[in-house]
Amino acid sequence: MKIQKKVLLKDYSTFKIGGPAKYFVEAKTFNDFREAVEWAHEKKEKFMILGGGSNILFHDQGFDGLVIKLANKKIELKNKDEISCQAGVSLSGLVAFSAEHGLTGLEWAAGIPGTVGGAIRGNAGAFGFEMKDVTKEVVYIDLKKLEKEKCNNKECKFDYRQSVFKKFDHKIIWRIIFKLSSTKTKNIKNKIAEIINQRKEKHPCLSSAGSAGSIFKNPTVGAEVIKMFEKEKGVKCKSNQVSAGWLIDMCELRGMRMGGARVSEKQANFIVNDEGSSANNVVILISLIKQKVRNTFGVQLEEEVEIVGY
Numbered sequence: 001m002k003i004q005k006k007v008l009l010k011d012y013s014t015f016k017i018g019g020p021a022k023y024f025v026e027a028k029t030f031n032d033f034r035e036a037v038e039w040a041h042e043k044k045e046k047f048m049i050l051g052g053g054s055n056i057l058f059h060d061q062g063f064d065g066l067v068i069k070l071a072n073k074k075i076e077l078k079n080k081d082e083i084s085c086q087a088g089v090s091l092s093g094l095v096a097f098s099a100e101h102g103l104t105g106l107e108w109a110a111g112i113p114g115t116v117g118g119a120i121r122g123n124a125g126a127f128g129f130e131m132k133d134v135t136k137e138v139v140y141i142d143l144k145k146l147e148k149e150k151c152n153n154k155e156c157k158f159d160y161r162q163s164v165f166k167k168f169d170h171k172i173i174w175r176i177i178f179k180l181s182s183t184k185t186k187n188i189k190n191k192i193a194e195i196i197n198q199r200k201e202k203h204p205c206l207s208s209a210g211s212a213g214s215i216f217k218n219p220t221v222g223a224e225v226i227k228m229f230e231k232e233k234g235v236k237c238k239s240n241q242v243s244a245g246w247l248i249d250m251c252e253l254r255g256m257r258m259g260g261a262r263v264s265e266k267q268a269n270f271i272v273n274d275e276g277s278s279a280n281n282v283v284i285l286i287s288l289i290k291q292k293v294r295n296t297f298g299v300q301l302e303e304e305v306e307i308v309g310y
Contacts, residue, residue, distance in 0.1 A: 001025060001035045003066070009058040012050060012069065014113050016210030017279050018058025021067040028071045028088075030174070034146050040066045048308065049172055052090060054114030055122060055212055059309025060279045070117060072174065077101060082136065083178045087117025091124070094178075099188040103180035105134045107191040111199040113213065117173040121165045122304070123158045127195070132158035137177040143170040160241075161217050161304055203267055210273035211264070215286060216244035216301040225297055244301055245269035251292045258285040283307065 003025050009018030023045065027033040040047040046065035050056075072086040075097050083103065085094050091112050098106050108129040109119070118124075120138060123131050132153065139150045157164040165171045218241045221229075229242045232250070248254075248268035256263045260277030263285070264270040271282055290301045 001027075001032050001039070003036075003039065007067070009053075009062055009067065012067075013053040013056055013058055013212070014210060015053075015057055015212045015282070016273055017060075017277060017282065019060050019062030021063045021065075023066040024069065025066065026069045026071040028073075030072075030141070030148065033068065033070075033141060033172075033174075036066065036068045037143065037146060040068075051087065051118035051121075052114035054112075055118060055304065056306045056308060057212060057279055057282055061309060063309060070115065078177060081180055081182055083180065084175065085116050085178060086175050087115060087120070087173045089116045090114070091116055091119050095192065098178075098180060099185060099192060102182050102185045102188065104183045104188050104191075105180040106178070107188060107195055110192040110195040111203070116176060120156075120173050120176055121163055122161050123163050125161075130158070132156070132163075134178050134180060135176060136179040138165075138173055139175040140165065141172040141174050143172060148174060201266075203270065210277075211270050212305045214244070214269045214304050215271050215289075216248075216269055217304045218242065218244050219247070219299050219301055221297070221299055225299065243269070247293050247297055247299060247301070248289055251289075251296050253289060253292060256285070256288070258282075258288070261285050263289070279309075 003023050005023060006020040007024035008020050010016050025036045027036055037047065048063060048067055050067050050069045070088040072088040075083065075085045075089050075094065078084045081103060083098060091109050091114055094116050095106050095110050108127045112124060119131050120135060135153050135156065137150055137152055138156055139148055142149050165173050220240050221242050225242060226237045226240065229246060230237050245268040253263050254265050254268050259281035260275030261271055261273055261281040264272050271285055286303065293299055293301050
């Protein structure tokens with residue numbers, strides 16, 4: 001295990017923002033991980049676990065402790081319709097692996113940045129699908145015991161952008177078993193290409209600008225806002241949630257800028273870093289968006305992106 005010093009966290013974040021970590025280490029094996037945690041305890045240093053850095057905003061001053069980057073990347077077929085995948089594998093890597101083996105169920109995740117572990121932790125979703133739909137079992141590390149344990153789909157307590165692993169920070173996802181279905185590889189690849197094209201058209205996260213993906217969760221709203229949404233969109237609202245991006249757009253905030261950070265013109269629920277933005281620029285912009293939406297609609301937006309160091 002090699003402990004590094006003063007590693008810039010902007011290089012490990014899709015936002016491309018963040019100062020140095022006091023200490024930094026990559027954990028490729030369970031022994032690496034355990035050793036890193038024990039080292040932090042021994043040195044009385046605080047520590048955090050980092051996945052793909054796709055849903056996180058680091059402070060401009062960095063992190064005053066040890067950052068443990070999950071770098072466990074083993075992926076294999078467990079049987080004809082199941083995949084065993086470690087948490088450090090990229091989500092795009094998992095999608096490609098499933099396609100190559102004729103397994104369907106993950107096409108919707110094509111083009112989403114980050115790791116599989118992070119996607120499970122936040123129950124990532126798109127186009128009406130979520131990680132919970134294909135997750136059979138999760139092996140996690142209990143930080144209190146530094147031992148591996150497992151839970152089934154029900155025990156993961158998946159909810160909208162939520163899971164037991166997000167609720168309890170001492171449960172660190174290590175490996176996941178996915179249950180999929182067999183179909184023709186050609187059909188899967190065609191669907192993946194279709195999804196990628198849709199993302200390129202609508203999502204700035206695939207451009208050169210830094211982005212953490214969706215900044216806010218879709219909020220639960222009252223009947224009056226739902227009526228406005230249905231009238232504006234010309235569709236029937238299927239739940240008591242509306243798109244955070246729609247609320248921001250209705251406040252005419254597309255293109256709003258704070259320093260090097262701006263609200264994307266493509267998708268109003270995305271903030272992009274296209275001019276070397278500071279974390280503080282993004283935090284101020286988030287605050288202004290929340291205030292405007294609250295004053296206009298009486299709706300309190302909640303961040304989906306994790307802000308570290310504030």
